[in-house]
Amino acid sequence: MGSEGGGSVSRKRNPGAGIWTVVHDERTALVRDLEALPADKWATPSLCPGWDVHDVLAHLVDDAKTTRLGFVRRFIAAGFDFDRCNAQGVARERAKDPFGTLDAFRAAVRRTTSAPAPPATRLVEVFVHGEDIRRPLGLARSYPASHVASALAYQAATSMKLGGGKERTEGLRLEATDTEFGTGAGKLVRGTASALLLAVSGRPLDTHELAGPGTAALLA
Structure with a gap:
């Protein structure tokens, strides 16, 4: 390590090993972080362009509830447009009251359904979107x-x-x-x-x- 030479990932990993335990832990931690969030902070712009903190949480609810077949149906309905599919998911899961969205996320914490994608995408979702929410709010978390x-x-x-x-x-x-x-x-x-x-x-x-x-x- 420390050189600018070539090479690939330095150690083989199995992205599926224990993945759901990590995902569930991260979802639980995010619920805990947002339970006392003041009402006026939910409209804070996230790191995800065009989405505020509430939007990102709604996306995480949609992601947690998505099944393989459900994703295929929604993707076709969205004209095979990933951005449109995501936007429709946010609109579907974004409650008028942000704490309603948080309740829905809390209820989905232990789910193990997923779109037809590699297991590592579940880690990307919880880590990247976790920071999309936390950083603008001044919240910190140490990830594994x-x-x-x-x-x-x-x-x-x-x-x-x-x-x-x-x-x-x-x-x-x-x-x-x-x-x-x-x-x-x-x-x-x-x-x-x-x-x-x-x-x-x-x-x-x-x-x-x-x-x-x-x-x-x-x-x-």
Whole structure:
């Protein structure tokens, strides 16, 4: 580690191992963080462009309740447009009272249904959207770094057209400072697995969260 040479993910991982335990823990933690949120804070813009904090929570409700068959039906109805499908899901699950949406999320915490997607996408959802909500609200959480690395490996290998960030990592070597993770070849970018995951997912970061000659390119 620490070089700008080539290479792929430094250690093989099984993204499906214990995934639902992690997802359920993260959903529970988010419920706990939002239970005392003042009413005027729910309209705070999230890190996800165009969505406020309430919208992101509604998306997480929709995601938790989605089944494979249900997703296929909704995706076809949305004209095979991912953005439209997501927007319709937010509209469907966003209660007039944000605490109604929170109650719906609380009721869905233990669900294990999913759209027809790789298991690592469940980790991407809870980690990235967790930060979409927490950061603008000034809330902090320490995520399990090894599982964040699994989400990061998926995002770094998946096209932006499919919700990943592969194109953002071209010509870069990413290395985590808090767990064993390295992928890519080129200019080095180092940071926590969480910071790298957010950057690869197109979220804004403070420049001090990452280091290395490739930082500007990744954040751009």
